[in-house]
Amino acid sequence: MQRPRCYLLGERAVVLELEPPLSLQSQQRIWGLCQQLQGNEQVTEVIPGMNNVTVILRQPQHSELDATALLQAWWEASEEQLPASRRVEIPVVYGGAAGPDLAQVASHANLTPQQVVELHSSVDYVVYFIGFQPGFPYLGGLDSRLHSPRRAEPRLLVPTGSVGIGGSQTGVYPLATPGGWQLIGQTSLALFDPTQTPPTLLRPGDSVRFVPQQEGIC
Numbered sequence: 568m569q570r571p572r573c574y575l576l577g578e579r580a581v582v583l584e585l586e587p588p589l590s591l592q593s594q595q596r597i598w599g600l601c602q603q604l605q606g607n608e609q610v611t612e613v614i615p616g617m618n619n620v621t622v623i624l625r626q627p628q629h630s631e632l633d634a635t636a637l638l639q640a641w642w643e644a645s646e647e648q649l650p651a652s653r654r655v656e657i658p659v660v661y662g663g664a665a666g667p668d669l670a671q672v673a674s675h676a677n678l679t680p681q682q683v684v685e686l687h688s689s690v691d692y693v694v695y696f697i698g699f700q701p702g703f704p705y706l707g708g709l710d711s712r713l714h715s716p717r718r719a720e721p722r723l724l725v726p727t728g729s730v731g732i733g734g735s736q737t738g739v740y741p742l743a744t745p746g747g748w749q750l751i752g753q754t755s756l757a758l759f760d761p762t763q764t765p766p767t768l769l770r771p772g773d774s775v776r777f778v779p780q781q782e783g784i785c
Contacts, residue, residue: 571642573635578627579611581634583642584619589735591707592647593618594695598771599648600641609637615696615771617705617736654774657739657754659688659730661779665753672715672732672749684779686710687737687751694773702741702759702767706775709737721747728754730777741767752777 612623628634661684662669673680692706729740731748741759758768
């Protein structure tokens with residue numbers, strides 16, 4: 568297990584950050600810590616991230632050492648959590664107008680666009696956490712051959728449902744927003760709907776499979 572580093576962020580937020588590499592085991596322990604702190608009278612909010620967790624304390628601590636020692640103790644007492652997992656299939660139109668960066672990703676990987684699609688859709692990904700915007704899933708399991716740098720100039724508007732790759736991550740934009748990930752496809756499936764309960768389609772621990780649709784590949 569990676570060594571944690573704890574530090575204070577502002578007066579009441581304390582962060583625990585794990586050393587790379589990212590692993591499902593460490594993420595499961597982060598989920599376990601979040602579950603453990605639910606209802607803790609000293610905590611107002613727990614925010615999981617990739618290889619890190621931020622805890623908002625109800626009262627400021629006397630010193631940074633007090634805050635970090637508290638979180639360190641909670642971490643040492645935590646255990647891995649295996650949440651109930653659902654398998655969610657996400658239909659994707661790859662390439663063309665739906666995935667304008669597919670050719671760029673293929674060129675970077677020395678693959679054809681079709682090979683990129685086959686690799687991207689051949690994996691059962693795990694939702695590590697939901698962040699950036701409501702319903703945005705950060706997925707673990709992207710084939711290393713598809714790791715691609717973010718765009719040098721982010722787009723001012725990424726369409727809703729865009730499927731992208733950013734570094735070693737892949738994910739889906741639930742809402743139209745600026746963004747710098749390489750866009751390889753698009754889904755019509757709604758990942759965020761404020762009229763539903765819960766409003767987000769995915770949750771940490773879910774298994775995700777992308778299912779190619781017929782049209783769009785360039």
